Amino acid sequence: MKPVIIKSDEHIQCMKASGALLASVFKALDEYIKVGMTTMELNDFVETYITENLGAIASTKGQYGYPYAINVSVNEVVCHGMPKASQKIKSSDIINIDVTLKHNGYLADSSKMYVMQDASPLAKKLAKETYQAMWEGIKRVKPGAKLGDIGHAIQTYAERRGYSVVREFCGHGIGSEMHEGPDVLHFGKKDTGxxxxxxxxxxxxxxxxxxxxxxxxxxxxxxxxxxxxxxSAQWEHTILVTDNGYEVLTLRHDETVTGI
Structure with missing residues (x-):
């Protein structure tokens, strides 16, 4: 089991800086992505933006041998979708783009759903409800709470709306390493963990x-x-436990701290 590392004030500031840079990557993507381009074009855009515009490291590339700067998961792809020069974005697609960035030795990790204009109403609803499920978990974060409270909130929200929660993958501690402790399950029981x-x-x-x-x-x-x-749909943020609650370190320009 990987250790849970409590960050110092100095390290928290580094992570905040990385989170702000990563948020700017998604802002740039918002203006770039369009129907007809390939998922490899998205990958190349993100890698160039991170390395040349931001002077940071596209740290997904090379992690565990993965060859690209982003995961791009389209429609039925749950996670870890690989960009392809042959895969063009369709007007009916929903697409998760997952990016990890490293700057001054510290990482930030986030993903966002891009819902194309002709996606079905059910697809749009899934993306929206998944986003809110993430926030239901985030809002449980505070000192003294337990990891099971996060998973329970997400699972309850999703299942009440007729969806299911993937079990095989989870959130994770993050800092100077991509994967630190703890594992953050998206299902579970209150007051456990x-x-x-x-x-x-x-x-x-x-x-x-x-x-x-x-x-x-x-x-x-x-x-x-x-x-x-x-x-399938997914959203992701990097979270800090503060003295009285939480801070979303990767909050984007188009978001508030309460979800939808």
Missing amino acids: LVLKPGMTFTIEPMINQGSHKVKTLKDGWTVVTKDKKL
């Missing part, structure tokens, strides 16, 4: 499926899809 303390930093990143929660990994060894081929 690790007690949260100020200075902890971790991601909350629920993957919510239209159908069954069951998934499978494709032959490329990375791409995870729903077994029933129904749609």
